[in-house]
Amino acid sequence: MATAQRVTNQRTGRIVLTGVRTAEGAWGSFKGLMLKKHLPDGEGLLFRPARGIHTQFMRFPIDLVFLDEAHRVTKVREAMRPWRFDFTSAAAVIEINPGAARAADIRPGDLLVFEAVDGPPA
Secondary structure, three states, X not given: OOOOEEEEEOOOOOEEEEEEEEOOHHHHHXXXXXXXXXXXXXXXXXXXXXXXXXXXXXXXXXXXXXEOOOOEEEEEXXXXXXOOEEEEEEOEEEEEOOOHHHHOOOOOOOEEEEEEOOOXXX
């Protein structure tokens, strides 16, 4: 997986995620969070592009934050349970812990800013 990135919501100025990684390659994109027991708080998995998300073989629900090419939020789906599908197409989607999107006050229209944890903006 790629270097972790911090994500800040430009509207609120708050850091909403401290460790987002990109799912890389066909296998990384297919596997995603399958079979993981949990996702640490503040972390997420970024898929680019997003041509539909599934939660097959997952052990916990997730929030989905869909983004356009400019990283503007187009849709938030909260607490999608295991064994479900969402066929929304987007430039990207971030999978995060259930309730994390609401706790971070992420809304459609928000601009999310990504920056490398140990370096300049990505």
